[in-house]
Amino acid sequence: MRLLGKKKRLLVLFCSPNSHGHTRMLLDSFLEPFKGRADWEEARELDLYALAPRPCTGCRQCAQKEACQFDDLDSFDKELRKSDLLVVASPVYNASFPAPMKALLDRTQRYFEARFSLGKQPPVKKHRDAVLLLAMGSEEDFAVEVASYQLKRAFSVMNTSLTGCAVWDATDLGRQHLLPAQKKAQSLALAILSGM
Numbered sequence: 001m002r003l004l005g006k007k008k009r010l011l012v013l014f015c016s017p018n019s020h021g022h023t024r025m026l027l028d029s030f031l032e033p034f035k036g037r038a039d040w041e042e043a044r045e046l047d048l049y050a051l052a053p054r055p056c057t058g059c060r061q062c063a064q065k066e067a068c069q070f071d072d073l074d075s076f077d078k079e080l081r082k083s084d085l086l087v088v089a090s091p092v093y094n095a096s097f098p099a100p101m102k103a104l105l106d107r108t109q110r111y112f113e114a115r116f117s118l119g120k121q122p123p124v125k126k127h128r129d130a131v132l133l134l135a136m137g138s139e140e141d142f143a144v145e146v147a148s149y150q151l152k153r154a155f156s157v158m159n160t161s162l163t164g165c166a167v168w169d170a171t172d173l174g175r176q177h178l179l180p181a182q183k184k185a186q187s188l189a190l191a192i193l194s195g196m
Contacts, residue, residue, distance in 0.1 A: 010034060011083035012045040013076075015090035015101040019047075022135035022171045027089040029182035030133055030166065033189040043087075044079055048100035051076070055103045062110035063117040073107055083128050085192060086160055088151060092136035095143040097150070108154040115157045124159040131188055132165040135181075137172035164188040 012031075016023035034040050054070045061069045068074075080086065090097050097105070114123035132151060136143055144167055151162050166188055168181035 007039060007041045008084040009041050009079075009082050010043040010085045010087065011079050012043050012087045012089060013048060013101065013104070014045050015048050015088065015098055016135075017049045017098070018091075021091070022168055023089050023091050023133070025178065026133045026135055026166065026168050026181055026185055027087070030087065030089075030131065030185040030189050033186060033193055037193070044083075046076055046079065048098075048104060051100065053100055053103040053107060056106040056109055060113070062113040066110070066114050066118060066120065066123075068107060068110050070107075073104065076104065077110075080128075080158065080160075081124055081126060083126075086128055086130040087133065088130065089133040090135075090147070092134055092138075092143040092147070095140075096146050105150055105154050108158065111154075111157040122159045123157055127159045127161070129163040129192065130155060130160050131192070132162060133167075133185060134165070135168045135171055137170070139169045164191070 010031075012027065014023070014027065018024070031043055034043065051072065053073050053076075057069070059069050061067070088101070090101055093099075096102065111123045114120040130151065132147060134144060134147060144165065148162060148165060155162055166181055166185040168177055170177045
Protein backbone atom coordinates (compact mmCIF):
# COMPACT_ATOMS: atom_id res chain seq x y z
CA MET A 1 0.00 0.00 0.00
CA ARG A 2 1.27 3.45 -0.95
CA LEU A 3 1.88 6.02 1.79
CA LEU A 4 -0.50 8.95 1.64
CA GLY A 5 1.08 11.87 -0.19
CA LYS A 6 4.10 9.92 -1.45
CA LYS A 7 4.66 10.45 -5.15
CA LYS A 8 5.28 7.52 -7.45
CA ARG A 9 8.50 7.34 -9.45
CA LEU A 10 8.79 6.66 -13.16
CA LEU A 11 12.15 5.57 -14.56
CA VAL A 12 12.82 5.72 -18.30
CA LEU A 13 15.63 3.87 -20.04
CA PHE A 14 16.12 5.82 -23.26
CA CYS A 15 17.99 3.56 -25.66
CA SER A 16 18.31 5.65 -28.82
CA PRO A 17 21.34 7.62 -30.05
CA ASN A 18 18.90 10.05 -31.69
CA SER A 19 17.46 12.23 -28.95
CA HIS A 20 14.74 13.72 -31.20
CA GLY A 21 13.82 10.76 -33.42
CA HIS A 22 11.11 8.15 -33.62
CA THR A 23 11.79 6.67 -30.19
CA ARG A 24 11.52 10.10 -28.54
CA MET A 25 8.22 10.81 -30.29
CA LEU A 26 6.75 7.54 -29.05
CA LEU A 27 8.08 8.12 -25.54
CA ASP A 28 6.67 11.65 -25.44
CA SER A 29 3.24 10.27 -26.34
CA PHE A 30 3.45 7.79 -23.48
CA LEU A 31 4.62 10.40 -20.96
CA GLU A 32 2.01 13.02 -21.88
CA PRO A 33 -0.73 11.70 -19.53
CA PHE A 34 1.74 11.76 -16.59
CA LYS A 35 2.47 15.49 -16.93
CA GLY A 36 1.12 17.64 -14.15
CA ARG A 37 -0.01 14.68 -12.07
CA ALA A 38 0.25 15.39 -8.35
CA ASP A 39 0.74 11.69 -7.57
CA TRP A 40 3.76 11.20 -9.90
CA GLU A 41 7.20 12.77 -9.80
CA GLU A 42 8.67 14.05 -13.04
CA ALA A 43 10.08 11.09 -14.97
CA ARG A 44 13.72 10.25 -14.31
CA GLU A 45 15.39 9.43 -17.62
CA LEU A 46 18.64 7.54 -18.10
CA ASP A 47 20.16 8.00 -21.56
CA LEU A 48 21.93 4.70 -22.18
CA TYR A 49 24.12 6.10 -24.95
CA ALA A 50 25.40 8.79 -22.57
CA LEU A 51 25.72 6.24 -19.77
CA ALA A 52 27.60 3.84 -22.10
CA PRO A 53 27.43 0.74 -19.90
CA ARG A 54 30.43 -1.55 -20.06
CA PRO A 55 29.79 -5.12 -21.19
CA CYS A 56 29.65 -7.94 -18.66
CA THR A 57 33.03 -9.68 -18.43
CA GLY A 58 31.77 -12.79 -16.64
CA CYS A 59 34.11 -12.13 -13.70
CA ARG A 60 31.51 -13.50 -11.23
CA GLN A 61 32.25 -10.83 -8.62
CA CYS A 62 28.48 -10.41 -8.28
CA ALA A 63 28.30 -14.06 -7.16
CA GLN A 64 30.48 -13.14 -4.16
CA LYS A 65 28.80 -9.90 -3.10
CA GLU A 66 25.77 -7.94 -4.22
CA ALA A 67 27.58 -5.56 -6.57
CA CYS A 68 29.28 -5.36 -9.95
CA GLN A 69 32.99 -4.80 -10.48
CA PHE A 70 32.00 -1.77 -12.60
CA ASP A 71 30.13 1.14 -11.03
CA ASP A 72 28.76 2.64 -14.26
CA LEU A 73 25.30 1.12 -13.69
CA ASP A 74 25.08 1.97 -9.98
CA SER A 75 22.85 4.95 -10.87
CA PHE A 76 20.52 2.59 -12.76
CA ASP A 77 20.40 0.18 -9.82
CA LYS A 78 19.64 2.98 -7.37
CA GLU A 79 16.87 4.44 -9.56
CA LEU A 80 15.42 1.01 -10.35
CA ARG A 81 15.05 0.16 -6.67
CA LYS A 82 13.12 3.41 -6.04
CA SER A 83 10.92 3.24 -9.14
CA ASP A 84 7.25 2.29 -9.36
CA LEU A 85 7.22 2.08 -13.15
CA LEU A 86 10.02 1.29 -15.61
CA VAL A 87 9.77 2.37 -19.24
CA VAL A 88 12.15 1.00 -21.85
CA ALA A 89 12.07 3.22 -24.95
CA SER A 90 14.18 1.87 -27.78
CA PRO A 91 14.69 1.59 -31.50
CA VAL A 92 15.14 -1.87 -32.98
CA TYR A 93 18.60 -2.77 -34.25
CA ASN A 94 18.96 -6.12 -36.02
CA ALA A 95 15.75 -7.53 -34.47
CA SER A 96 16.80 -6.53 -30.95
CA PHE A 97 18.00 -3.64 -28.79
CA PRO A 98 20.94 -1.31 -29.56
CA ALA A 99 24.30 -2.18 -27.98
CA PRO A 100 23.98 -0.06 -24.78
CA MET A 101 20.72 -1.78 -23.84
CA LYS A 102 22.18 -5.18 -24.65
CA ALA A 103 25.07 -4.37 -22.31
CA LEU A 104 22.65 -3.35 -19.56
CA LEU A 105 20.69 -6.57 -20.01
CA ASP A 106 23.87 -8.64 -19.75
CA ARG A 107 24.82 -6.74 -16.62
CA THR A 108 21.53 -7.73 -14.95
CA GLN A 109 23.48 -10.89 -14.18
CA ARG A 110 24.10 -9.21 -10.80
CA TYR A 111 20.42 -9.78 -9.94
CA PHE A 112 20.51 -13.43 -11.05
CA GLU A 113 23.61 -13.98 -8.90
CA ALA A 114 22.02 -12.15 -5.96
CA ARG A 115 19.06 -14.52 -6.23
CA PHE A 116 20.73 -17.82 -7.01
CA SER A 117 24.26 -17.49 -5.56
CA LEU A 118 23.61 -15.19 -2.59
CA GLY A 119 20.05 -16.33 -1.79
CA LYS A 120 18.41 -12.87 -1.88
CA GLN A 121 14.70 -13.43 -2.45
CA PRO A 122 13.84 -11.18 -4.18
CA PRO A 123 17.09 -9.39 -5.11
CA VAL A 124 15.09 -6.18 -5.63
CA LYS A 125 12.48 -5.80 -2.88
CA LYS A 126 10.09 -3.28 -4.43
CA HIS A 127 7.90 -4.49 -7.29
CA ARG A 128 7.27 -2.39 -10.37
CA ASP A 129 5.50 -2.74 -13.68
CA ALA A 130 7.30 -2.05 -16.94
CA VAL A 131 6.34 -0.88 -20.39
CA LEU A 132 8.23 -1.41 -23.64
CA LEU A 133 8.12 1.26 -26.35
CA LEU A 134 9.72 0.23 -29.67
CA ALA A 135 10.33 2.12 -32.89
CA MET A 136 11.36 0.00 -35.86
CA GLY A 137 11.75 0.29 -39.59
CA SER A 138 10.17 -3.04 -40.46
CA GLU A 139 6.68 -4.41 -39.87
CA GLU A 140 7.78 -7.83 -38.60
CA ASP A 141 6.67 -8.97 -35.17
CA PHE A 142 9.83 -11.02 -34.56
CA ALA A 143 11.77 -8.06 -33.10
CA VAL A 144 8.95 -7.35 -30.65
CA GLU A 145 9.01 -11.00 -29.55
CA VAL A 146 12.81 -10.93 -29.11
CA ALA A 147 12.86 -7.66 -27.16
CA SER A 148 9.93 -8.71 -24.96
CA TYR A 149 11.52 -12.08 -24.22
CA GLN A 150 14.85 -10.48 -23.29
CA LEU A 151 13.16 -8.05 -20.91
CA LYS A 152 10.95 -10.69 -19.29
CA ARG A 153 14.00 -12.89 -18.72
CA ALA A 154 15.97 -10.09 -17.01
CA PHE A 155 12.91 -8.81 -15.15
CA SER A 156 12.29 -12.27 -13.66
CA VAL A 157 14.90 -11.53 -10.96
CA MET A 158 14.32 -7.78 -10.76
CA ASN A 159 10.79 -7.91 -9.27
CA THR A 160 9.57 -6.26 -12.46
CA SER A 161 6.67 -7.27 -14.70
CA LEU A 162 6.40 -6.32 -18.36
CA THR A 163 2.75 -5.28 -18.58
CA GLY A 164 2.49 -3.57 -21.96
CA CYS A 165 4.11 -2.75 -25.26
CA ALA A 166 3.55 -0.06 -27.88
CA VAL A 167 5.26 -0.33 -31.26
CA TRP A 168 5.73 2.24 -33.98
CA ASP A 169 6.56 0.00 -36.89
CA ALA A 170 7.36 0.78 -40.53
CA THR A 171 9.22 3.98 -39.63
CA ASP A 172 11.20 3.47 -42.85
CA LEU A 173 8.00 4.41 -44.69
CA GLY A 174 7.59 7.71 -42.82
CA ARG A 175 4.95 8.64 -40.28
CA GLN A 176 1.97 6.69 -41.62
CA HIS A 177 1.94 4.34 -38.59
CA LEU A 178 2.72 7.06 -36.04
CA LEU A 179 -0.83 7.89 -34.93
CA PRO A 180 -1.84 4.30 -34.02
CA ALA A 181 1.45 3.89 -32.13
CA GLN A 182 0.91 7.13 -30.23
CA LYS A 183 -2.64 6.09 -29.34
CA LYS A 184 -1.42 2.72 -28.09
CA ALA A 185 1.31 4.39 -26.00
CA GLN A 186 -1.17 6.82 -24.47
CA SER A 187 -3.69 4.07 -23.76
CA LEU A 188 -0.98 2.13 -21.90
CA ALA A 189 -0.20 5.21 -19.82
CA LEU A 190 -3.86 5.87 -19.07
CA ALA A 191 -4.39 2.24 -18.02
CA ILE A 192 -1.46 2.52 -15.62
CA LEU A 193 -2.75 5.79 -14.19
CA SER A 194 -6.23 4.41 -13.67
CA GLY A 195 -5.02 1.15 -12.17
CA MET A 196 -2.41 2.34 -9.70
